[in-house]
Amino acid sequence: MVDNSPKNERNSMPYALEQLDTPFVAVDVDIVEDNLRRMQQQAEAAGLKLRPHTKTHKQPGLAQRQVELGAHGITVAKLDEAEVMLKAGLTDILIAYPLVGRAKAHRLALLMTRGLEPTISLDSLEALKTVALAGQLAGRSVNVLAEVDTGFHRCGLNGSALVELALTIHGTPGVRFGGLMSFAGHISGHRDVDRITRLIDEEDGMMHDLVRQITAHHVPVDDVSVGGTILSHHLQRLRTATEVRPGIYIFNDMGIVTAHAATIDQCAARVWATIVSQPEAHRLVLDSGSKMLSTDGPIDGCYGHIVEHPDWRIVRLSEEHAVVELPPNAAPAAIGSLVSIIPNHICTVMNLQNTVTAVRQGSVVASWPIMARGGTQ
């Protein structure tokens, strides 16, 4: 069972969610546990290693639970996150981010001397030099994945440039060529499942071709790591991947629901907010602004989904205000009453919190600190 609580923060007397001051994030621990188990089972059924991206929750206790349930290591974006996870005893960490420069090399080397067994993805010679320097400083080689751009057009190479990078990594002392990594961020934002699965198949085909081209040079490609919760809803389609790195699946959010990769009931994290003003019959204000919800999205013009009132629309955020439009036939709202919001993008919401409230069946069971919050370096 999920237990992410510092021992001294457990409550002996559970109390109702509605007694808490607002706004706050509540995480339903039973839904989290279900989400973790379901994805683990799906990965195993598809013969894939699961390496969850922990940037979503930034909590070592939840990462430990993911590993307990069968995850093959974890993923982070930044060294700050790796440091927090390593302190909690997690050593097998993919840093899915190009590390560049001496400061990063020295930090990575230091973490390796403390027990980190890193894999690093990269797409340039400068990042390769950085990682090789870290390996040299730490006295052992670093596992490196070549990052593939499969259509998101952020980082990554493709075609002959990618093959050349892979061969260069393979020939570089102090590093070990471990395979390929991609993140198909371009499948986010689509609602049409046929479109989504077509993009997934395209990525799979690209990875298949690249593996063929690289192995033709007698360079083995041990791992092909692909990312994302939406993609991970379609694991049975993957022919080439060996590993998947979903992050959001632990909580889910409206971005995932919109892509038909989770249901509202599978969303484990909600922002609870109070109606603090209703200047007009069809406009009210919640006390959860962009400093709670972030301005990510909007989805269908809304900055989150109000569970109790699906027809209310969060149309505008200030830092501490959410402006909500009510439909013409809406029942009167009560200033002072609470609503709960499923965010558009839970990763940025978690990063805004100092702590989140763990609940079970509507009762508060713990306060969880977001240990790697603000860890952007």
Added chain:
Amino acid sequence: MVDNSPKNERNSMPYALEQLDTPFVAVDVDIVEDNLRRMQQQAEAAGLKLRPHTKTHKQPGLAQRQVELGAHGITVAKLDEAEVMLKAGLTDILIAYPLVGRAKAHRLALLMTRGLEPTISLDSLEALKTVALAGQLAGRSVNVLAEVDTGFHRCGLNGSALVELALTIHGTPGVRFGGLMSFAGHISGHRDVDRITRLIDEEDGMMHDLVRQITAHHVPVDDVSVGGTILSHHLQRLRTATEVRPGIYIFNDMGIVTAHAATIDQCAARVWATIVSQPEAHRLVLDSGSKMLSTDGPIDGCYGHIVEHPDWRIVRLSEEHAVVELPPNAAPAAIGSLVSIIPNHICTVMNLQNTVTAVRQGSVVASWPIMARGGTQ
């Protein structure tokens, strides 16, 4: 001079900004000091009290400097912020937010017993009840401003509903009617100064009419408090206000520059980032994503202004990546080199940081903790 450093964090040996790991926020202390002094002088020249909104910086040391320079108290949005500021000895605090519910009443009362001298703005009977309860619990009356909607359509009333609210506040035991408050957020986003000043004049006219209507009931209106850095660039136009509450002016940002209320040189806070990838000649990636810059904006399709390369465009943010488009004729970029970014909206950027780096003439002088970061309750 601005000095916001915990005593044990001062550096005896200043070192160059470029030696720091990225991404980070650097604040130029000389520009901050200039910004604070200039606004203070402008407010005094216009015969207005300055009550800076500290949600922008969330740092008690900077709030203390604002008061040292002549500010008549400070503004916060949330009780969390008031608590942090009160601990640092700041007692005259406008909480420019409708407090609703027993939890808020009890918290406000507790802060009052610790020395808080609060003013609260509100727009409903529910919030009035909350504040009156706090006053009753604390054993003294609370100063209350009626919030006016002057066109932003967030919180606030206008016309006869506002006058009625003012009279009700005046007649409520445990509170004192202190006057009117507005925030003309609808002047943000405009570039045309004539349009901006017309909206400011309209607000001023509304406030003038409301004061006339309320005083006709023999109810004095001591204060008329108006908000915002853009408005505060035009203080000489205000006939009715007694107090202004700019927040962003301490740092400025691209939202303020776009409204011609500050220059690039008056922007005191920048996000420093490293070029970590350049997959194509005209696309590169910085290590400052939405967890550093927030997704506020975009302004002209960009998520911040790159000082060293004004023609580079930050067109897309992931959590830890900024995707930059280079113009067709751009000189080659060097992976590993640094750039500095003026954010679109500095308030949300500050709230994302654990600490910011204070610099003077390019040398690091201190690390400042963002004490009220994440304080949304």
